[in-house]
Amino acid sequence: MKVVQISILAKVSGNVNADEVIGTRVTLKKMYSSTGEVLPFISARAIKYAIREALKNKGFKIDPFIENPKAMEALRLSDSGNPVEYIDNDLFGYMVTRGRGETARRRQAPIALSYFKALRDTPVKAEFAARFPRPWGKMEEENPVPFEVEVAEFIGKVNCIMYENIGKFEEIELKGEEELKKRLSLEEKDGKKIYRIDEEERKRRIKAFSEVFLTPSYVLPRRTNSLNIPEYYIALITLSDKGPLPIFQYLDFDFEKNYINMESLKEFMERREIKNSGAKFLLIDYKGMIEQKNLPQGMEKVSVTEAIDKIVEFL
Numbered sequence: 410m411k412v413v414q415i416s417i418l419a420k421v422s423g424n425v426n427a428d429e430v431i432g433t434r435v436t437l438k439k440m441y442s443s444t445g446e447v448l449p450f451i452s453a454r455a456i457k458y459a460i461r462e463a464l465k466n467k468g469f470k471i472d473p474f475i476e477n478p479k480a481m482e483a484l485r486l487s488d489s490g491n492p493v494e495y496i497d498n499d500l501f502g503y504m505v506t507r508g509r510g511e512t513a514r515r516r517q518a519p520i521a522l523s524y525f526k527a528l529r530d531t532p533v534k535a536e537f538a539a540r541f542p543r544p545w546g547k548m549e550e551e552n553p554v555p556f557e558v559e560v561a562e563f564i565g566k567v568n569c570i571m572y573e574n575i576g577k578f579e580e581i582e583l584k585g586e587e588e589l590k591k592r593l594s595l596e597e598k599d600g601k602k603i604y605r606i607d608e609e610e611r612k613r614r615i616k617a618f619s620e621v622f623l624t625p626s627y628v629l630p631r632r633t634n635s636l637n638i639p640e641y642y643i644a645l646i647t648l649s650d651k652g653p654l655p656i657f658q659y660l661d662f663d664f665e666k667n668y669i670n671m672e673s674l675k676e677f678m679e680r681r682e683i684k685n686s687g688a689k690f691l692l693i694d695y696k697g698m699i700e701q702k703n704l705p706q707g708m709e710k711v712s713v714t715e716a717i718d719k720i721v722e723f724l
Contacts, residue, residue, distance in 0.1 A: 411573035413720050414647040415622070416660040418669070419639040421525070422562035424536075425629055426451040437533055437559040446530035449561045451629060453522040456567065459627040460618070461497050467617055469496040472503070490514055492578060493592050493606060496614055499576060516582045519572040520618065525639070527563035528662055536560050564642070564664075568657045569622065573724050576611030578604045612721050619717045623693065641695040643669050646716055648723045649688035655680075669698055671705075678705035689723075691716055 426449075428436040439449045465471045472488055472495040488503035489495060502518030539553035580602045583589055593604035605611070621627050623644060629637040645660045659677035661670040677683060678690070690708045692699070693716055701710050711719070 410652055411650045411724060412647075412653050413571040413724060414649070414653060414656050415569040415571070415644060416657050417567050417569075417639075417644045418528075418564060418642040418660060418662055419525075419567070419625075420562070420564045420642065421451070421629070421637060421639050422560070423637055424558050424560050425449070425637050426455050433555060434535065434557040435559065437561055439533065439561075440526070442530075447533060448527045448529075449531050449533065449563055450527065450565070451525035451567075453524055455630055456522055456525060456627075457497075457501055458630045460621050461501075462630070463621040463627040464496055464617055467621075469614075469617065470494055471496065472498050487513075490516070490586070491589065492516065492582075493589055496617070499606075499614060500618055514582070514584055514586075516578070519575045521570045523566075523568040523657075525565050525567040527561075527565045529563075529664060531561050531563040533559050533561045564662050566657075566660065570653060571615075571618075571720070571724065575615055575724065576606040576608075580604075615724050616717060616721045619720050623713050623716060641693075642698070643695065644693040644716070645674075646691040646693070646720070647688050648691070648719065649686060651686060651688070654683060654686055654688060671699070671703065674708070675705045678707050689719070691719065 424435060424437055426438045428438045430436070437449055438452060439447055442448060461471050472491070475487060475489050487506040488498060490498060490503045490505035492499035492503070498516070500518070500520045502516040503514075504516075505514040535557045536559075537555065537557055539555045541553045542551040578593070583593075583604060590604055593606060596603050596605065625639055625641060627638070629639070642662070643660065645656060647654055647656050656677065659673050661673045662668075663670045684707070691711045692704065692708055693713055694710055695713075699710070704710055
């Protein structure tokens, strides 16, 4: 199966993914390593939400959800399960609940995203603020209401896998949806029925997601009052027709040198399975930190536009 893998190093700052409110403090999502490090993160769900909004701004239809009164309370709002109409049902999968005791109709997401997690221990600070009353038309003054917001600045990494079944659907994913099937072309592959959307529309969807994710042109949600768009440093992209390769652990940042860890990239390119994979390895240098001559052999430095074109052509 053809697979595109993307690993990105970026910097974010502020209350990038607000968590619960404890007392008067708006906390920041964070996890703790086995050695006690504090690692702020942005959830994959939050990133997908941001990408959905960006795709909506590009003119694509986004699933509004449907209500199933037969389902359990927690699952009453479910996906529409219409990947022809809604781009996010295609890219991020869906689960259509059918009520108690009935099997849901599902689609495994052809695009998977990881947490956007800090690479090392990160101090989390409290920003003090207050909400001031707005007594228009009142003569008396009222006291402000104080609160705190946890903030952090960190360099983190987010990983993404794009499978080739974008715009392609198996029979089980469209079970019982005869009207949807009529809007798709049908082909047989390895004894399975595969339904496809129009190839031009399929490429348009791949290009749109790649543009939003790689530019980047999405605004992180669930922030407090600050604008949060990731500041990208480096993106490592692999185009493989033999399934996923072990690339994600090799894109790293050297905090002592304040530079990309080039030794780690060289170690990656020297692995036997990487050399024999026949895959293409692309690097987007958003900050102009690396010269082509310093890249490991077999790795190509490209612009964002070139990378998007190569991904669309490959998938």
